[in-house]
Each structure stands twice: as structure tokens, then as C-alpha cells.
Amino acid sequence: MTKPLVLVTADVKSIEGYNWHAATSTYLQAVVKGSDAIPMILPSLGADLDLDAALDQVDGVLATGSRSNVNPELYGEAPTEENGPYDPARDSTTLPLLKRAVERGIPVFAICRGMQELNVALGGTLHTEIQDLEGRNDHRAPTSDQQDERFRIAHPVEVSSGGCLAAVLGEEPFEVNSLHRQAVGVLGNALTAEAVAEDGTIEAASIRDSAGYVLATQWHPEYWVMTDGPSKRLFEAFGDAVRAYRVKRLGL
Numbered sequence: 001m002t003k004p005l006v007l008v009t010a011d012v013k014s015i016e017g018y019n020w021h022a023a024t025s026t027y028l029q030a031v032v033k034g035s036d037a038i039p040m041i042l043p044s045l046g047a048d049l050d051l052d053a054a055l056d057q058v059d060g061v062l063a064t065g066s067r068s069n070v071n072p073e074l075y076g077e078a079p080t081e082e083n084g085p086y087d088p089a090r091d092s093t094t095l096p097l098l099k100r101a102v103e104r105g106i107p108v109f110a111i112c113r114g115m116q117e118l119n120v121a122l123g124g125t126l127h128t129e130i131q132d133l134e135g136r137n138d139h140r141a142p143t144s145d146q147q148d149e150r151f152r153i154a155h156p157v158e159v160s161s162g163g164c165l166a167a168v169l170g171e172e173p174f175e176v177n178s179l180h181r182q183a184v185g186v187l188g189n190a191l192t193a194e195a196v197a198e199d200g201t202i203e204a205a206s207i208r209d210s211a212g213y214v215l216a217t218q219w220h221p222e223y224w225v226m227t228d229g230p231s232k233r234l235f236e237a238f239g240d241a242v243r244a245y246r247v248k249r250l251g252l
Ligand SMILES: N[C@@H](CCC(=O)NCCCC(=O)O)C(=O)O
Pocket: 064, 065, 066, 067, 068, 069, 070, 111, 112, 113, 114, 116, 141, 179, 180, 181, 182, 183
């Protein structure tokens, strides 16, 4: 059986005087080794891309994390120097991509920035710089030049009962990593919180009655996909969803 194809979102980075459209290897490897699917980076070319034509040919979308933030103008707030950096090319591609994938019932797995993009794409808002908000913990990455330390397990999350996340991981609390300054404010249309941190930060969301699989996590299951049980199971569940979609898409 041919393997499912998964679009992976891209950041736009300026390197050696060129604009590169890039995704980190951790997401690509997680699609291959965790979901047994084929990752294909979708360049962040915005309105120049025929998104429906791209979505016609794939079986899922993985929206990746990024140090850049969704531009607050997209949810009715003002951008600031401190809240950057921003990536307008990525915003102009990933938000319509996610909205269209959800409308078409194409499986979506959205991670960190990807969860925030999904939420804004569906009409929700974000809290910016949550570490400065009353009652919120600091969810930023540990200061280190070692990636394993930056992505280390950081805090527990409580799983909402009876939801999509509980269906994959069960309802017991578990530990996640944490590398973010933003978080979901008002949930977007049809999104339901699936996990929360002890300070109330929404850590996962889904569309429970979606035609397709739609799950978003604020933490990074891609990083420890081969060694952490919940991370592995999340990518396996995404793999099952994209394989099922492929059978339907191709009439197999
Ligand atoms: N920029 C947003 C989204 C956070 C995110 O995707 N983090 C991944 C970055 C990985 C790294 O720091 O290397 C926010 O800060 O909330």
C-alpha cells in the first residue's frame, strides 16, 4: 500500500541573502517514524498557492511550531516589537490552509504555533506573553543551548474526559514539554479544549465532531516521538487518520 502524504508547514527564513522555506527535521522525522507517512514541506507562498489543488493531492496537514508568533492583527490586536518576531508569509499560508483542511475533513495535527494558527484561523484569539499574565506560569523553553534541555519535560497537563485526546492517550494526567510565550485566549469556532495546565493554559484542543481528525497540542510531541509514550501514540493516531483518509480519497 502506498504511504500517505502529509503537508508540513514552513517558516520563511532569510539565510545567506535568500528567503528559505523551512521546517525542522524533528517534524519531518516524526511524520516518517511516528506516523509512517511521507512529509512534504509546503512553501509559505500565500495567495500564490492554489491550496485546494495542493490539498487535493495529500492525506493530512501537520502545522509545526516556530519561534515566530502569529501576527496579533489577525485576531484584532496590535503587533509590537517585543512580541515578535513575526512571519507574515507563514501566516498568510498556514491560516487559510488549516481552515480549508478542516472544512474538507482532511486530518490536521497542529503543534504549538500550529495550534495557535488553527485557533486564529477558526476565529479565536491568543494571549501574548503569558509569562507576564497574572496567575500564569512561565511556559517558555528553559534557557540552554542544548535542544534536549530546551525540549525537556516541563509540567503536567490534565486531560478532558470523553474527548479526542482522551481517546488517544487516556484520561490520566501526563507530563509535557513547554516552549511558548503565547497561548489560546478565546477558542475558535468548533474547537474544544482537550487538556489544560495547572494555571489554566489550554494545552490541547480538537474539533470533536469534525468530519476529519483535528487535534492540536501546545506542547511538542514530535521531539520525543521515539521515546515518549504519549508523543508516540499521538503520531501513531495521526498516521491512522491519514491512512484512513487516503483510502477514502483514492477509493481504495
Ligand atoms: N512562537 C509561539 C509558538 C511557540 C512554538 O511554536 N514554539 C516552538 C519553538 C521551538 C524553539 O524554541 O526552538 C509562542 O511563543 O507561543
